[in-house]
Amino acid sequence: MGKNVGIVIVSHSADVAKGAADMVRQMVGAHVPLAWCGGNLAGGLGTSVEAIVKALELAWSDSGVVIMVDMGGAETNSEMAIEMMPERRRAKIVVCNGPIVEGAVMAATESSSGAALERVRRAAEELYSR
Amino acid sequence: MTSGPLKAGLVPRSRSRAVLTHAGGLHARPAIKLTQLAKRFQSEVWIALAEHGPWIDAKSIARVMATKTPYMATLHFVAEGNDAAEATSALARLVESDFADDGNGG
Numbered sequence: 001m002g003k004n005v006g007i008v009i010v011s012h013s014a015d016v017a018k019g020a021a022d023m024v025r026q027m028v029g030a031h032v033p034l035a036w037c038g039g040n041l042a043g044g045l046g047t048s049v050e051a052i053v054k055a056l057e058l059a060w061s062d063s064g065v066v067i068m069v070d071m072g073g074a075e076t077n078s079e080m081a082i083e084m085m086p087e088r089r090r091a092k093i094v095v096c097n098g099p100i101v102e103g104a105v106m107a108a109t110e111s112s113s114g115a116a117l118e119r120v121r122r123a124a125e126e127l128y129s130r
Numbered sequence: 131m132t133s134g135p136l137k138a139g140l141v142p143r144s145r146s147r148a149v150l151t152h153a154g155g156l157h158a159r160p161a162i163k164l165t166q167l168a169k170r171f172q173s174e175v176w177i178a179l180a181e182h183g184p185w186i187d188a189k190s191i192a193r194v195m196a197t198k199t200p201y202m203a204t205l206h207f208v209a210e211g212n213d214a215a216e217a218t219s220a221l222a223r224l225v226e227s228d229f230a231d232d233g234n235g236g
Contacts, residue, residue, distance in 0.1 A: 028162055105191075113166060113170070113189075123191060126192040
């Protein structure tokens with residue numbers, strides 16, 4: 001633990017983010033650092049830069065972290081959250097262009113074998129690249 | 131993209147097969163277990179639904195899931211590398227054991 005690439009799930013909906021994280025835990029196991037966030041600070045639909053920063057810290061791994069997002073603001077807020085991380089960590093965080101649920105499960109499967117950041121990203125994006 | 135087993139004769143090579151008795155076929159959870167197991171070996175590992183392929187990279191979760199292998203299909207495994215024999219026998223055992231938990235949190 002701590003060596004495998006971490007996964008952060010960012011959805012506009014807390015239910016979607018938590019559900020995707022549950023699927024990762026139950027299908028892939030507990031050997032991958034994992035965190036999720038969803039909804040705005042008022043409890044409605046949306047994403048929060050602050051919550052994404054917290055999730056990045058929770059799922060942090062020195063091997064890096066991939067972020068799975070659903071749409072629009074989830075991606076731009078994730079990019080803002082990356083900017084707020086310490087500089088030495090920024091290069092080890094990538095936002096993936098893949099389906100949030102399937103991508104998270106596939107990224108975690110790849111990470112659970114000890115794969116490097118770029119391979120984990122490729123697994124998350126594989127469904128959109130074919 | 132891997133093109134399937136090609137290096138026969140140059141490196142250790144092994145084959146195995148097993149019938150998929152898992153109800154519902156090779157759906158998400160067993161596909162993940164199969165991929166995770168394949169990744170534990172240094173050898174390249176492929177699976178196919180027929181004896182002569184087409185061969186699919188067993189370490190790619192997206193490709194393994196996309197096989198949509200049905201219940202009672204025969205899965206064929208080929209591995210090439212120094213631990214090829216261990217890989218193909220472990221994968222066949224996993225399928226024959228109906229993807230029994232190995233205590234690895236999967």
